Amino acid sequence: MHELxxxxxxxxxxxxxxxxxxxxxxxLIRLQVGEMAAVVPEALNFxxxxxxxxxxxxxxxxxxxxxxxxxxCSECRxxxxxxxxxxxxxxxxxxxxxxxxxxxxxIVSIEGETGDRDDSDQCSSGSQHPSSE
Amino acid sequence: xxxxxxxxxxNILQANERLAAANRxxxxxxxxxxxxxxxxxxxxxxxxxxxxxxxxGGRIRMAVIEGDLQTSQDAERIQSKGVQAVQINTDGxxxxxxxxxxxxxxxxxxxxxxxxxxxxxxxxxxxxxxxLGEHDKIVILSVTEGDDKxxxxxxxxxxxxxxxxxxxxxxxxIDCDVEKIRRDASRLNARLEIFAVSCxxxxxxxxxxSWLEKNVQEHKK
Numbered sequence: 001m002h003e004l005x006x007x008x009x010x011x012x013x014x015x016x017x018x019x020x021x022x023x024x025x026x027x028l029i030r031l032q033v034g035e036m037a038a039v040v041p042e043a044l045n046f047x048x049x050x051x052x053x054x055x056x057x058x059x060x061x062x063x064x065x066x067x068x069x070x071x072x073c074s075e076c077r078x079x080x081x082x083x084x085x086x087x088x089x090x091x092x093x094x095x096x097x098x099x100x101x102x103x104x105x106x107i108v109s110i111e112g113e114t115g116d117r118d119d120s121d122q123c124s125s126g127s128q129h130p131s132s133e
Numbered sequence: 134x135x136x137x138x139x140x141x142x143x144n145i146l147q148a149n150e151r152l153a154a155a156n157r158x159x160x161x162x163x164x165x166x167x168x169x170x171x172x173x174x175x176x177x178x179x180x181x182x183x184x185x186x187x188x189x190g191g192r193i194r195m196a197v198i199e200g201d202l203q204t205s206q207d208a209e210r211i212q213s214k215g216v217q218a219v220q221i222n223t224d225g226x227x228x229x230x231x232x233x234x235x236x237x238x239x240x241x242x243x244x245x246x247x248x249x250x251x252x253x254x255x256x257x258x259x260x261x262x263x264x265l266g267e268h269d270k271i272v273i274l275s276v277t278e279g280d281d282k283x284x285x286x287x288x289x290x291x292x293x294x295x296x297x298x299x300x301x302x303x304x305x306x307i308d309c310d311v312e313k314i315r316r317d318a319s320r321l322n323a324r325l326e327i328f329a330v331s332c333x334x335x336x337x338x339x340x341x342x343s344w345l346e347k348n349v350q351e352h353k354k
């Protein structure tokens with residue numbers, strides 16, 4: 001469950017950025033996660049939801065774009081998508097020693113609400129606040 | 134109230150990466166070569182350390198950082214061999230990170246060291262994601278775990294510099310295809326050095342000792 005550590009680092013960055021940009025509420029966080037980053041999206045979501053409970057990121061959705069593993073052949077320089085965990089070049093058969101993508105674990109952007117009025121949940125896509133009946 | 138989108142583009146693990154880089158700098162400045170030793174629980178990390186200390190302890194000044202969920206049994210095993218050992222109990226945490234190693238390094242005498250071995254928490258998944266400042270990652274896979282492990286846990290094998298296939302003295306009693314382990318691991322990582330060893334009988338360990346000693350010499354100031 002190293003997703004808990006990753007979720008904590010993610011939350012730290014999100015809160016820092018939201019302060020810098022004076023966001024009152026965060027609706028959406030876009031992430032890029034490489035296929036070889038050993039991260040289970042469901043576990044990351046669960047951990048983030050728990051950790052962000054009492055912060056401006058409460059209820060924010062994580063949108064995770066998965067990036068394929070791409071390697072570059074050390075012989076013919078061809079970039080190719082790694083399939084069946086084989087880093088052997090499909091053209092010349094040499095092993096690729098360079099990974100071009102597939103290990104990403106990055107935040108791309110954050111969407112949120114600014115403004116001076118302190119209304120609650122205004123996010124158009126995102127949190128469902130239970131209406132008090 | 135306006136809805137805005139803020140571009141961020143930051144590595145989520147940047148805080149850990151910064152700590153790992155700082156650890157690495159301290160090691161480089163002191164001329165210390167460091168490895169991050171990883172495996173499943175029970176694959177033989179501490180046994181490998183014991184054999185390594187017995188063989189190289191007289192020539193190389195080494196220290197060990199022991200990561201464990203609970204107990205200091207492993208650190209005590211190492212200290213009984215006359216080597217500096219610092220225990221990190223992660224209290225349930227599944228991996229070591231740059232911060233834990235930084236704190237552990239504070240209690241080591243870095244001025245009189247050639248080699249630092251960081252024994253990670255027994256786990257074939259999580260430790261691969263967190264750099265500690267090491268020069269090389271070493272993975273141990275014991276033959277009793279099965280020959281399908283490189284393909285089931287590719288990140289660990291992709292990120293490591295050395296694979297030690299341990300417990301080969303047990304091969305007559307189990308169905309494990311060592312050639313398959315070699316083949317699958319090499320397809321993931323052509324740079325991977327693979328040594329088949331038995332920490333119990335000592336078979337094959339010479340090649341590992343030589344590899345380690347060569348790297349220690351190259352990083353010495």
